[in-house]
Amino acid sequence: MRLSRYFLPVLKETPADAQIASHRLMLRAGMIKQSSAGIYSWLPLGFRVLKNIERIVHEEQQRAGHIPMLMPTLQPADLWRESDRYDAYGPEMLRIRDRHGRDMLYGPTNEEMITDIFRAHVGSYRELPLTLYHIQWKFRDEVRPRFGVMRGREFYMKDGYNFDISREDAMYAYDRHMVSYLRTYERLELKAIPMRADSGPIGGDDTHEFLVLAETGESEVFYDAAIADLSLGSRDIDYDDRAALRAICEEWTAPYARTDETHDPALFEALPEDRRRSSRGIEVGQIFYFGTKYSDAMGATVQGPDGKPVPVHMGSHGIGVSRLAGALIEASHDEKGIVWPEGVTPFHCGIVNLRQGDTDCDAACAQIEAGLIARGLDPLYHDRDERAGAKFATMDLIGLPWRITAGPRGVKEGKVELTSRRSGESEEMTVAAAIDRVAGIYGV
Amino acid sequence: MRLSRYFLPVLKETPADAQIASHRLMLRAGMIKQSSAGIYSWLPLGFRVLKNIERIVHEEQQRAGHIPMLMPTLQPADLWRESDRYDAYGPEMLRIRDRHGRDMLYGPTNEEMITDIFRAHVGSYRELPLTLYHIQWKFRDEVRPRFGVMRGREFYMKDGYNFDISREDAMYAYDRHMVSYLRTYERLELKAIPMRADSGPIGGDDTHEFLVLAETGESEVFYDAAIADLSLGSRDIDYDDRAALRAICEEWTAPYARTDETHDPALFEALPEDRRRSSRGIEVGQIFYFGTKYSDAMGATVQGPDGKPVPVHMGSHGIGVSRLAGALIEASHDEKGIVWPEGVTPFHCGIVNLRQGDTDCDAACAQIEAGLIARGLDPLYHDRDERAGAKFATMDLIGLPWRITAGPRGVKEGKVELTSRRSGESEEMTVAAAIDRVAGIYGV
Structure with missing residues (x-):
């Protein structure tokens, strides 16, 4: 979505x-x-x-x-x-x-x-x-x-x-x-x-x-x-x-x-x-x-x-x-x-695009979205044109347990960030690795 | 069930x-x-x-x-x-x-x-x-x-x-x-x-x-x-x-x-x-x-x-x-x-055991049931001790589109009967073939 x-x-x-x-x-x-x-x-x-x-x-x-x-x-x-x-x-x-x-x-x-x-x-x-x-x-x-x-x-x-x-x-x-x-x-x-x-x-x-x-x-x-x-x-x-x-x-x-x-x-x-x-x-x-x-x-x-x-x-x-x-x-x-448990979360994973409209960021986010959907997951892609801070605040508020963030610097190196809502910890990895990791968490 | x-x-x-x-x-x-x-x-x-x-x-x-x-x-x-x-x-x-x-x-x-x-x-x-x-x-x-x-x-x-x-x-x-x-x-x-x-x-x-x-x-x-x-x-x-x-x-x-x-x-x-x-x-x-x-x-x-x-x-x-x-x-x-379309039928397939309590018939029906469930289907197994006519009447009344019937004679030869509720036509085949056929109808 x-x-x-x-x-x-x-x-x-x-x-x-x-x-x-x-x-x-x-x-x-x-x-x-x-x-x-x-x-x-x-x-x-x-x-x-x-x-x-x-x-x-x-x-x-x-x-x-x-x-x-x-x-x-x-x-x-x-x-x-x-x-x-x-x-x-x-x-x-x-x-x-x-x-x-x-x-x-x-x-x-x-x-x-x-x-x-x-x-x-x-x-x-x-x-x-x-x-x-x-x-x-x-x-x-x-x-x-x-x-x-x-x-x-x-x-x-x-x-x-x-x-x-x-x-x-x-x-x-x-x-x-x-x-x-x-x-x-x-x-x-x-x-x-x-x-x-x-x-x-x-x-x-x-x-x-x-x-x-x-x-x-x-x-x-x-x-x-x-x-x-x-x-x-x-x-x-x-x-x-x-x-x-x-x-x-x-x-x-x-x-x-x-x-x-x-x-x-x-x-x-x-x-x-x-x-x-x-x-x-x-x-x-x-x-x-x-x-x-x-x-x-x-x-x-x-x-x-x-x-x-x-x-x-x-x-x-x-x-x-x-x-x-x-x-x-x-x-x-x-x-x-909110911090939803994986079993009831309304969406499995949030996707945050740090520079909406940037060709590379948009492509990376679309790829993440398609990859998660292909694994049977339901992501929520924050694709509105808002500041990064506002996007993070919304995602934190609604409490999806996982978030993948794509920004212009990381995407240039083929990297995105996977963040746990519960711990707040982030890890950089490739798009494919992030999709795999999230799919693995949900056992799909 | x-x-x-x-x-x-x-x-x-x-x-x-x-x-x-x-x-x-x-x-x-x-x-x-x-x-x-x-x-x-x-x-x-x-x-x-x-x-x-x-x-x-x-x-x-x-x-x-x-x-x-x-x-x-x-x-x-x-x-x-x-x-x-x-x-x-x-x-x-x-x-x-x-x-x-x-x-x-x-x-x-x-x-x-x-x-x-x-x-x-x-x-x-x-x-x-x-x-x-x-x-x-x-x-x-x-x-x-x-x-x-x-x-x-x-x-x-x-x-x-x-x-x-x-x-x-x-x-x-x-x-x-x-x-x-x-x-x-x-x-x-x-x-x-x-x-x-x-x-x-x-x-x-x-x-x-x-x-x-x-x-x-x-x-x-x-x-x-x-x-x-x-x-x-x-x-x-x-x-x-x-x-x-x-x-x-x-x-x-x-x-x-x-x-x-x-x-x-x-x-x-x-x-x-x-x-x-x-x-x-x-x-x-x-x-x-x-x-x-x-x-x-x-x-x-x-x-x-x-x-x-x-x-x-x-x-x-x-x-x-x-x-x-x-x-x-x-x-x-x-x-x-009733004659349910496949898309809304309450159960995908009925199973009728013509001689409840007969070891071979019971085993065949259990095998059909397990086989359908393994394919992700939901069968209704009529396992009550009733006459064949009463079982058929119940199955026809509730309108499941497909029925598999196991009787002592057929089971001895490894055969069961697959019946279409809509046409009333029956066909004899092996248990495995019947499961495959029903699964194929539902595209699973």
Whole structure:
């Protein structure tokens, strides 16, 4: 993509009403624009990041055997009356009346709707286990939306639902979700810690939240330093191997890690002092096992092996896709701007032409661009007629992890400069070497 | 994907309230489930089709140089008051009041919002031309939703908006859209004819609708037989070549083709009698040039070359993504079920095991499945323990274009059967040959 043909409205000034780094940087980098309180348009650069996060979430869910589908944003109120949540949900639910006077709502979550689909179509335990998920826009009418997409009203979320014949099978689904979430966060290069949590309005006993440590987090968290060192790394995970999944979950849930809602000071104090950590955290996901709460209320039963109807055991599992865009920036930025991990960067590499219009510089940049595209990469070529300093500032602000710079002096010697956004270090090399190096970083 | 691990709730009975083939078949094939009048969940099979259509629309828009982004579903009423459409839009607009009493609406289209983004960020003619688009859920509170996803209330649509400095440039954007839409429909294997149309509540003079000919269409259409033979085929299209685009558009708009709204009987009668055609059509897209209607109303001006403010010339351009899923089925089905074109089929190939549990048959099917996956294809293996007839009926209903069948007799001789859904013809060959043939069809 050439910047002269793109829409990247970066802002020079820091927006006054943005309190946290991710909100400020998303506005300044031209990623989002607010249209009403807590409701945002995703401008082209932001849209690319959102889609990259979504793709990774999809891939990891499907790797775990979970099946994608899509439920609508608007739901009939009657479904929520069956579970008794229509009145219970309170003013965060956006209630709507259509032209025929029917009560509807903008879905904040989908337990009722998925249970309705399940009971309409599944009759036998033989059709289980089953885990369905979707990634769809949701709405919670927060009284005070803030922090940009981190606590917006209209937000993009993956929510998945498992249906199982027994508590034991449902806990296997719980484990699949925990492991697939850990994998997802690692691919996003986020350190997210599963913490024993409170179930809130979803209901249920077993639930973990995943928290990214960040000063701007809304939750206070307490944890054993040991958990921060855990990593799945390149472990080969077989989602059909229940015991292996259980072992991973035990590894990640054995160390103390709780939010302020479930914090147990006595347990925490029992840890060696040098391992006690407290911090703030951003919730980026939550998994629940809630048994037969919805299947009882809504009559979602299957015929068991003995021919008798059994209510299914369920759980629900969410990852905030739009919120993750903000959380990633909270976790990875500096005073110049965003620093994207390679897995979600909106463009793989920036190209900066230090003398736009100079035949040699233009040719070198076109060659770099074509070379990267030929390797299946998506570069962003800053081809506008601006000063070098302004071009660098824009590239640093939008945070592409790699930048290739071509200037008249270097190009005369056949050299360009490859710069790491994270370290700031630059290295001179030939055009071909720079293309190879960047391609190698992305494994293509 | 193995059917035993999938969620494909096919229905034996034809749903009573579905009046047209696509609605019936989408319900029977387990593609959709209605949750309220005109609002549907896309079950896993339907979701795959929707995503394939969306991908093709994205690819063709980006090929034309149009830039993807994403606007939210809910919009502030105030924006629509600026253009005077808030009151004018009538009861099809779903109006919402949030917890603070602010008037909002579920967007039926996005002219106002995109104009608001434009005026906030673009100040100079140097930043033009610019075409932004998104694919997002929209809502029109139809008084009588029907025909399944063809005339639903919550629907998925691509809408794009061009911003240009002059009428001439805006007409070049119009041409880009016409050609990119023609390409999109051809990739979907749909014959969609551009017809001079009426502009309706969007406003504007130049507008064409794209109609797929189908008995169940809601519009009556009149056209010159010559237009039905036109095809872009493998023409190499350069979207930077204005003259070439204009020539294509002239080729497609010269023959008479109008809907009942703009039909001119005198012009039509002037055609040679053997070229006059009338039929019914399904609208699957529409392009508009409406000049400065919104930029005047909302103050979207840029500084022109002479330093003076100029209101931008705009157009908007829509393709109904969810509706296309229905239109494709209307255009391609038979008495047994759907017949998907290769470009959008939810799975590339079905695999039917005629004797589940037989060691040789199971091994052959596993080999076919692995072979197709190794070629980058996505097969659906019917591995449930059902009669051959039931398996074939399911495969015919869901309409995968190719099926490989393994039975005990053939497998003993190293042979399986490859069957075309469209022609019904079968051919015996080795497993390796069947994999090669299917891979060849998909060009992988």
